[in-house]
Structure formats: structure tokens, C-alpha cells
Amino acid sequence: MSHYKHLFFDLDNTLWNFTENARSALFDVYTTYNLKRYYSEFDSYFNQFEENNAALWRLYGADKITKEFLNTERFLAPLRKFGILNEPLAREMSTFYLEQCCEKTAVMPNTFSTLDYLKPHYDLYIISNGFKEVQYKKLNKSGLSGYFNKIFLSEEVGHHKPKPEFFAHLFSVSNAKKKDSLVIGDNFEADIEGAMNFGIDQVYYSADSSQKLTKQPTYTIHNLSELCSFL
Numbered sequence: 001m002s003h004y005k006h007l008f009f010d011l012d013n014t015l016w017n018f019t020e021n022a023r024s025a026l027f028d029v030y031t032t033y034n035l036k037r038y039y040s041e042f043d044s045y046f047n048q049f050e051e052n053n054a055a056l057w058r059l060y061g062a063d064k065i066t067k068e069f070l071n072t073e074r075f076l077a078p079l080r081k082f083g084i085l086n087e088p089l090a091r092e093m094s095t096f097y098l099e100q101c102c103e104k105t106a107v108m109p110n111t112f113s114t115l116d117y118l119k120p121h122y123d124l125y126i127i128s129n130g131f132k133e134v135q136y137k138k139l140n141k142s143g144l145s146g147y148f149n150k151i152f153l154s155e156e157v158g159h160h161k162p163k164p165e166f167f168a169h170l171f172s173v174s175n176a177k178k179k180d181s182l183v184i185g186d187n188f189e190a191d192i193e194g195a196m197n198f199g200i201d202q203v204y205y206s207a208d209s210s211q212k213l214t215k216q217p218t219y220t221i222h223n224l225s226e227l228c229s230f231l
Helices: 019-031 040-061 067-080 087-103 113-118 132-142 164-172 188-198 224-229
Strands: 008-011 123-129 152-154 181-186 199-203 218-221
Touching: 008 224, 019 040, 019 087, 019 123, 019 152, 040 067, 087 132, 123 164, 132 152, 152 164, 164 188, 181 188, 188 199, 218 224
Parallel strands: 008 123, 008 181, 123 152, 181 199, 199 218
Antiparallel strands: none
């Protein structure tokens, strides 16, 4: 056993397979709203959506836009290219998309076997910048919620990862100490640098084994099952 006692897991693309589930939910949007009228191939719509969505999430994480603007704009922007400025429609599509996301249950490889191994030995937590009306449902629907002592969502904390205020909150409401805590996540800036800058050890879950890193995490893994080799 390691000296760690408290493991703080990011959710999306660390445990819950956001890439697969979100793509599936977006395909539901594409078909339900007959977006083939504008994008003859789903991949064309998906790529346009993803480009806008990534930029909007960066702005949201920096507190430069609101959650409401993000949710509307990411569906309005792909339509605006075709002269469609229907914000009520974009909001409706956003609501439908989030509802569909909550129904998707794909998890990352070896998620349950790894959590089954860790749960008897560690206190487990979720730390996420995702929306509260979605994250709790995703955890419940996918069968993940029962593994975790507490869920820390940025909306409820009042600060986003990687801000130090977010990480400070974790320790103000739990029995964890920095020296016996470990953050596990796939987002290098939000999870790894955020924890690193606050003085917490980190596990970078990287899908790309050839990625060149400017800073060295405490650990790097390419599959969740690797956690069992040192925890």
C-alpha cells in the first residue's frame, strides 16, 4: 500500500468516457433536429461543434463567459454559418443534448475493476468543472456514484480547477492533508498543474504516450489499471 489516503478523481475522460458519450449525444442532436439539412455528414457538424465548444470551455474556465452563454453559443455557432440566429432553438438543442448525455454510460477502460481495487483502501472523491445538473446524473446512471465519499463540483465550490481556491476548498471540508492526497485526471492544466501548483501529488492520465510535457507529473499512466501497480 502507498502512503496516500485520499484520491481525488476528475470525472470526464478520466472515469466517465466523455469523448464517446458526448459524441453519441451529439449524434442524437444531429438526427433529432435534422441537421443534415446544413451538414451533409455528421463528422462535419461534430468537428465544427467541437472547435467552438473547446474555445468556449476555455473562456468559461477563465470566468470570461457564463454557463448559460456557453450552452447556447456552442449550438448556435454551427447554425450561424447558415444564417440561422434562432437562440430559442439553440437553447432547446442544448437542453436535449445535456439530457442525452445523462443517459450515456460508457466509462473509460478498467474503470470499475480499478475502483473496486481502490475503494477498500482509500477515501475517493470526484473533482469536476462539469455542470452540476449533469454530473450527478452521469455518476448515478453509470453506476459510479457509490464509490465516492464526496463530489466536489466547481459550480458548488465557487471556483474552477485549476484555481488554488478550488483545491483549498477540498481540504477545508475533508480530513485530507496535502501529503496524503493524490489528484488523478486527464486535463493537464486543470487537474495536473492545478494540483501541482497547490502542492498535491498528481497522476496524469494521458491517452497519448508520445506527448511531450513541459512539467513532469508525479506519475503518468495510460490506463486506469496502472494505478493498481503503485497504490
